[in-house]
Amino acid sequence: MRKKSLYIIGFFLILGGILGYNYYQKIFGEAITKETVLFVNSTDSLVDVKEKISEFSSKPNTFLWVAAQKSVTKPKVGRYVLKEGMSNNDLVNMLRSGWQTPLKLSFNNQDTLEKLSGRLATQLATDSISLLTAFTDKEFLSKNNLTKNSVLQIFIPNTYEFYWTVSPEKFRTKMLTAYKRFWNNTRLKKAKALNLTKEEVITLASIVHKETAKEVERPIVAGLYLNRLKKGIPLQADPTIIYCVKRVKGQDFVVKRVLNIDLEIKSPYNTYKNRGLPPTLIAMPDISAIDAVLNPAKHNYYYMCASVDKIGYHEFSKTLRQHNRNAAKYQRWLNRHRINR
Numbered sequence: 001m002r003k004k005s006l007y008i009i010g011f012f013l014i015l016g017g018i019l020g021y022n023y024y025q026k027i028f029g030e031a032i033t034k035e036t037v038l039f040v041n042s043t044d045s046l047v048d049v050k051e052k053i054s055e056f057s058s059k060p061n062t063f064l065w066v067a068a069q070k071s072v073t074k075p076k077v078g079r080y081v082l083k084e085g086m087s088n089n090d091l092v093n094m095l096r097s098g099w100q101t102p103l104k105l106s107f108n109n110q111d112t113l114e115k116l117s118g119r120l121a122t123q124l125a126t127d128s129i130s131l132l133t134a135f136t137d138k139e140f141l142s143k144n145n146l147t148k149n150s151v152l153q154i155f156i157p158n159t160y161e162f163y164w165t166v167s168p169e170k171f172r173t174k175m176l177t178a179y180k181r182f183w184n185n186t187r188l189k190k191a192k193a194l195n196l197t198k199e200e201v202i203t204l205a206s207i208v209h210k211e212t213a214k215e216v217e218r219p220i221v222a223g224l225y226l227n228r229l230k231k232g233i234p235l236q237a238d239p240t241i242i243y244c245v246k247r248v249k250g251q252d253f254v255v256k257r258v259l260n261i262d263l264e265i266k267s268p269y270n271t272y273k274n275r276g277l278p279p280t281l282i283a284m285p286d287i288s289a290i291d292a293v294l295n296p297a298k299h300n301y302y303y304m305c306a307s308v309d310k311i312g313y314h315e316f317s318k319t320l321r322q323h324n325r326n327a328a329k330y331q332r333w334l335n336r337h338r339i340n341r
Helices: 002-028 046-056 060-069 088-097 113-121 128-135 138-143 168-182 185-193 198-211 218-231 238-249 260-264 287-294 320-336
Strands: 036-040 078-082 103-107 158-162 303-306 314-317
Touching: 002 088, 036 046, 046 060, 060 088, 078 088, 103 113, 113 128, 128 168, 158 168, 185 198, 185 287, 198 218, 198 238, 198 287, 218 287, 218 303, 218 314, 238 260, 303 320, 314 320
Parallel strands: none
Antiparallel strands: 036 078, 103 158, 303 314
16 A cells, blocks of 8 residues: 555656646746847737747747736737747746837938938837927927927937837937037037037038038038138039929929029028028938038138049039039030930
């Protein structure tokens, strides 16, 4: 009898061990088979999450059981980086607590707030309309001495760290903070030495940015425009005319050639008709364009024209006579290639 009892006890101990091991494996055993990113939307249920993890989990069927044991009924919205070897317990805890991993968000120079909002919406959980609404909020603009036309200047093209679920309001606040940090004492002193405000620097930088994509040219172009400003000569910057045309025709309107009729557009942004800088920036300049204005090349150039010998670059000149020769050469090149607009 004693031996039989020992067998029975042993049997139940083994059975308990097996059941305990299986129970442990369900909860704490390795489930995620490879590192991946899981996006959980506001409409997602635990069943939806189970379907999403099925491709990279060895235990998708026990995920719901573990969630039930921990009384989790709804996952928190977020972007989660799942590490290889994570258990269902780790995953459920992550979704219950909302332990997101920040993402690296980047944006380059965008011409308009609408394009910027659309670009950001592809990287964040929010939509472009909500972002645009936050950026143009009257109270926000008034509080920070901005307008719908100038608010684009607070967005310095770079790479930033955000949570996927960041609200549009928190996003704009962080951008404003980064903008103020960008304008450190060194940059402010350089702007003052040029007799420009930071807003004017960015406005000029936006023209320089649109004038040339070649970073090596930007300090030369910036120096040229600064020379014209000092002399009181109109900037006569084609990018501002293209900006005016697009405001009339639409942002998607392609302008490969500025026509004489375009120069007659009545707008404070027309730098052929108005002296000095336009009221605000005409596009989002990148850091190289801003720093080019703050660190301009010193020279005696007052004129420039697109080069036909070195496409993408410019021919710079000190006299109008020399410039007219360059311009005539460029006009002939445009006609030869049938670039009429």
